[in-house]
Amino acid sequence: MxxxxxxxxxxxxxxxxxxFKTTAVIMQCRAPLSEHTAAGRALLARVLxxxxxxxxxxxxxxxKLDDLYGASFNVDVGKRGNYHVMSFRMEFVNEQFLPAxxxxxxxxxxxxxxxxxxxxxxxxxxxxxxxxEEKRTLVQxxxxxxxxxxxxxxxxxxxxxxxxxxxxxxxxGDAHQMEALDEQKLYDVYEQFLAEDAIDVxxxxxxGSYDVxxxxxxxxxxxxxxxxxxxxERPPRVRYVExxxxxxxxxxxxxxxxxxxxxxPQFAAMQVTNGLFGGFPHSKLFQEVREKRSLAYYAASRYExxxxxxxxxxxxxxxxxxxxxxxxxxxxxxxQQEAVSEELLAQxxxxxxxxxxxxxxxxxxxxxxxxxxxxxxxxxxxxxxIEEIEQVSAEDVLACANSIVLxxxxxxxxxxxxxxxxxx
Amino acid sequence: MQKQQYDQLHxxxxxxxxxxxxxxxxxxxxxxSKTFATFTTDYGSIDNAFVPIGQKQSVExxxxxxxxxxxxxxxxxxxxxxxxxxxxGASANAFTSFTRTAYLxxxxxxxxxxxxxxxxxxxxxxxxEESVEKEKGIIGQEISMYDDDADWRLFFQLLGNLxxxxxxxxxxxxxxxxxxxxxxxxxxxxxHTFYHPANMILYVAGAVEPEDIFELVRSNQAEKEFAPMDxxxxxxxxxxxxxxxxxxxxxxxxxxxxxxLGYKLxxxxxxxxxxxxxxxxxxxxETLFGEGSEAYETLYSEGLIDDSFSSEAMIERxxxxxxxxxxxxxxxxxxxxxxxxxxxxxxxGMDERRFERMRKKLLGQLVKQLNSTxxxxxEGTRYAFHGASVMDAVDIMQQVTxxxxxxxxxxxxxxxxxxxxxxxxxxxxxx
Numbered sequence: 046m047x048x049x050x051x052x053x054x055x056x057x058x059x060x061x062x063x064x065f066k067t068t069a070v071i072m073q074c075r076a077p078l079s080e081h082t083a084a085g086r087a088l089l090a091r092v093l094x095x096x097x098x099x100x101x102x103x104x105x106x107x108x109k110l111d112d113l114y115g116a117s118f119n120v121d122v123g124k125r126g127n128y129h130v131m132s133f134r135m136e137f138v139n140e141q142f143l144p145a146x147x148x149x150x151x152x153x154x155x156x157x158x159x160x161x162x163x164x165x166x167x168x169x170x171x172x173x174x175x176x177x178e179e180k181r182t183l184v185q186x187x188x189x190x191x192x193x194x195x196x197x198x199x200x201x202x203x204x205x206x207x208x209x210x211x212x213x214x215x216x217x218g219d220a221h222q223m224e225a226l227d228e229q230k231l232y233d234v235y236e237q238f239l240a241e242d243a244i245d246v247x248x249x250x251x252x253g254s255y256d257v258x259x260x261x262x263x264x265x266x267x268x269x270x271x272x273x274x275x276x277x278e279r280p281p282r283v284r285y286v287e288x289x290x291x292x293x294x295x296x297x298x299x300x301x302x303x304x305x306x307x308x309x310p311q312f313a314a315m316q317v318t319n320g321l322f323g324g325f326p327h328s329k330l331f332q333e334v335r336e337k338r339s340l341a342y343y344a345a346s347r348y349e350x351x352x353x354x355x356x357x358x359x360x361x362x363x364x365x366x367x368x369x370x371x372x373x374x375x376x377x378x379x380x381q382q383e384a385v386s387e388e389l390l391a392q393x394x395x396x397x398x399x400x401x402x403x404x405x406x407x408x409x410x411x412x413x414x415x416x417x418x419x420x421x422x423x424x425x426x427x428x429x430x431i432e433e434i435e436q437v438s439a440e441d442v443l444a445c446a447n448s449i450v451l452x453x454x455x456x457x458x459x460x461x462x463x464x465x466x467x468x469x
Numbered sequence: 470m471q472k473q474q475y476d477q478l479h480x481x482x483x484x485x486x487x488x489x490x491x492x493x494x495x496x497x498x499x500x501x502s503k504t505f506a507t508f509t510t511d512y513g514s515i516d517n518a519f520v521p522i523g524q525k526q527s528v529e530x531x532x533x534x535x536x537x538x539x540x541x542x543x544x545x546x547x548x549x550x551x552x553x554x555x556x557x558g559a560s561a562n563a564f565t566s567f568t569r570t571a572y573l574x575x576x577x578x579x580x581x582x583x584x585x586x587x588x589x590x591x592x593x594x595x596x597x598e599e600s601v602e603k604e605k606g607i608i609g610q611e612i613s614m615y616d617d618d619a620d621w622r623l624f625f626q627l628l629g630n631l632x633x634x635x636x637x638x639x640x641x642x643x644x645x646x647x648x649x650x651x652x653x654x655x656x657x658x659x660x661h662t663f664y665h666p667a668n669m670i671l672y673v674a675g676a677v678e679p680e681d682i683f684e685l686v687r688s689n690q691a692e693k694e695f696a697p698m699d700x701x702x703x704x705x706x707x708x709x710x711x712x713x714x715x716x717x718x719x720x721x722x723x724x725x726x727x728x729x730l731g732y733k734l735x736x737x738x739x740x741x742x743x744x745x746x747x748x749x750x751x752x753x754x755e756t757l758f759g760e761g762s763e764a765y766e767t768l769y770s771e772g773l774i775d776d777s778f779s780s781e782a783m784i785e786r787x788x789x790x791x792x793x794x795x796x797x798x799x800x801x802x803x804x805x806x807x808x809x810x811x812x813x814x815x816x817x818g819m820d821e822r823r824f825e826r827m828r829k830k831l832l833g834q835l836v837k838q839l840n841s842t843x844x845x846x847x848e849g850t851r852y853a854f855h856g857a858s859v860m861d862a863v864d865i866m867q868q869v870t871x872x873x874x875x876x877x878x879x880x881x882x883x884x885x886x887x888x889x890x891x892x893x894x895x896x897x898x899x900x
Contacts (some may be wrong), residue, residue, distance in 0.1 A: 062500065063499075063500060064499070064501065065840045066836050066837065066840055067836070067837050079771060103760065103761055103766050103769070104761050104766055106566075106760025106761070107759075107760050108826060110830070111761070111826035111827065111829055111830040112826065112829065112831050113833070114830070114833030114836075115829060115830035115831065115832065115833025115834045115837070116833065116835075130698060135873040136837065137833070137838045140476065142479065142836050143832075143833075143836070144477070174770070178769070178770055178772070182775050182776070185725055185775055185796070185798075186775070188724045188834070189722070189723070189724055189725045192619055192723040192724055194617055207599075215590060281731075290722050290894060291721075291722040292617045292722055293613045293617050294610065294613040294614050294616070294617055311870070320481070325555060325560075326549075326551035326552070326555065326561070327549075327551060327552050327556075336549060339603050339605075339606030339607050341607070341610050342607055342608070342611040342614060343614075360610060360614050361610065362610070362615070388556070392555045392558075393557050395556075395557075395558035396555055396558065396560065398573075398577070399558050399559065399560060399576060399577050400560075402502040402503065402577040403502065403503045403575060405502055406501050406502055406503045406842065407840065407841070408840070423845040468891075
């Protein structure tokens, strides 16, 4: 399904569909990812979420959302390749499924525009109480990445592997930069966001005709984002990094690079290659590491197509580090040396196509697929994408597998004495 | 085939009971690409003492066996069932909870073939000594993963505090020690008792024609034979109404502590609709502790809680509880403040206008979830095991009164059935 795009200052993409019981409105605002702006934008997202002139406190906001039949409203930041994306999301029930007859679309979009364009600020400064509270929450969030060991290991892998690149920046920024922000500095961040971000708005649901400008609100005219400069450099040899922590299970993560990104003609082939490597239960990693050798509960790979990374993650016993690392290396080698069987190839393609089609069954999924393409500079209609996957050959997979190069290995493991007692 | 129409929600649920007792539900969704199917047994981690089918004496099986069985079902003589689904373009998975084990797949075409695979693999046990041994390594790593998960530890410490002997206190996956004792004969005993069609529900939601599905299931089931069965006899434990311990603290390698306040409730023993009890408990917790409540906003602005703060209502076959908490820099102070909030609401009463807003909010959330075929199949199954329809949830939510939730707060939130679970930072001296 393709959206109808209204190309005014801010493009609005409408997916008109009766498939859902809700309407979703999503505003995607992106800027280049940078260590100088990440903390500020992360804080801005939270401060805008927490108050506006008309809804000055969380109780006012929640009261309004509850009255809109539990409409959800969220603002957050994320990393998509070298972009820092601030997302405003609203989802609310289509009134035809409710006992009440109110124009929820008009009310919900007016609320969204209010939160974006009329924040709780005086002069050129945000409300200092909210700014301080949200700073504290974000510093806590940054510190507690450590508490979830998989997330922590992945953050550390990316920091080590991409240390000289924008991609190493965490979407929440770092705690020191967060501490240095205040209500005035944050207002500068806000003005820069209003003036410079590249913005796409998505509307998904059974909405018929509506007032486009009421949905986006009054953004000033803007010029296109400059291309993101990114010097990815490969180390002369593979980097190995280890860290000890007081934990039971070791977290092993391997970072690979590939020149194939989402705008590349080989993109679909790279997706299939990653699928064969570690994307599914029938993939080499799951079959060899878990099913054949009982070395792990999970072993998978993920393809970061905006940036050109393949990351492998697994949880293992510390003493089996060398063995698991070798087995993982052999799986990639197998894909690089032998043509994959037609059967496995077909199976992987079907799974991928299934995944893409399933994504379209959620309002956010339709919008996300389109936005991914938009960021990569190449929007593919879903049917075209599926066709590209169907045409991938065993030779394409060989070529893609041979473009994948190991860069960094990160291992977070238990301390010495602990290991002895977990080995039964 | 029975047909139940829900006009307000624009949904229709079709159902049929097969001659062998299997209950089948179909919910067609217009415009969807995907079909999501679950095949679920009314059997979970708490069912560890029971009378095996065809026997008189009860047995006790090792902790974690329902989950172990779930893992082993995916293997048969030809190999890996994941692989079969993969070749047919479907993604398969499974999960085990306290009271249910569910096998599921989603696909965007070839639903009929995949549905046969789902029914056939779950109805065909195949365990060998060798494959059972092999699985112990994998599940051992799964247990090890949960041992490092602070939120998981927080919750199971809470259950261990609340329950004297009820098996809800046991981790769903068991322990390294308990799974090591599992044999292939144990697996067959559990399988034949709990995987009888009369103890199971098949739920299909998505891009399907109801009559096609029923016809497929009828012919699939007609080819199989099962011993007759009345009902499963589980050994009931005599669990006191009071909590076992009033608090416990575990130290882990984390930077921000966590606190969880828990109440052991008696709502599961209500003879009326359990889902009604669940709705009123959810409404009470949202009214008192949800975002936008006075309690939430005050504690947040004082820096005692962050947006991990939440409350949970849990009503299962033989136990029920409420849990409230999240991350906090000061677990003891947060605990004390939460207790004050509850005591204050008990003496001064709650805000009825807020209660009405929470009802609207939860209603909206319910309708929103009807977009999801996963939600429809898994919750549809849960409701069906309780003798209700997921579409009734909207009505049930509308029946709850302010007096109901006030009564619940007075009767069930006491001192003797309460506990606190804390996971704290491990300092240098604790290492």
